[in-house]
Amino acid sequence: MTGGMGTAETTITLNGAEVTGRAPADTTLVRWLREQAHAYEVKEGCNEGTCGTCTVLVDGRAATGCTTLAVQVDGAAVETSASLADGEELSPLQAKFWETGAAQCGFCTQGMLMSAVELLRSGVEVTPAVVREHLHGNLCRCTGYQAIVDAVVDAAAEGATR
Known part of the structure; x- marks a missing residue:
């Protein structure tokens, strides 16, 4: 080791499968997921924690992978949007995103989905206002947000948790 922090071995359960990788100790989760676990569905956005593009669930809680x-x-269960579909079949939430046009360019979609999954699993009543508040850390440049809110509210009304 010549200067720096050195490397660290990290093991996570990613979408149900154990993954171990070794990277510099200061590697962000989003970078680790892409480079060590090949989870390319996780996107890098602002790298400052403000856009929500890299949002994943860590032990069921939304976390920005860039911060x-x-x-x-290490040792946690991490879920990405790849965990939502059942083979070729979209999850109920993903289907609602498709039906309402909530995903346009798709860049923010992974983070939006994972933040919405956290909300759907929370047990709180899902109203448009609750969705807007819960997704406040996820930015979208394409949709104007209403389609996203509609998709989450519709999915909740059908009892979706993913």
Whole structure:
């Protein structure tokens, strides 16, 4: 080791499968997921924690992958949008995103979906106002947000948790 923090081995359960990787100790979770676990569905956006594009669930809680170090989640269960579909069949939430036009360019969609999954699993009553508040950390440049809100409210009304 010549200067720096050195490397660290990190093991997570990613979408139900154990993954181990070794990277510099200051590697962000989003970078680790893409480079060590090949989870390319996780996108890098602002790298400052403000856009929500890299949102994943860590032990069921939404976390921005750009402000979380991989070593901080060693031993945790991490879920990405790849965990939602059942083979070729979209999850109920993904289907609602498709039906309402909530996903346009698709860049923010992974983070929006994972933040919405956290909300759907929370047990709180899902209203348009609750969805807007819960997704406040996820930015979208394409949709104007209403289609996203509609998709989440519709999915909740049908009892969706993914």
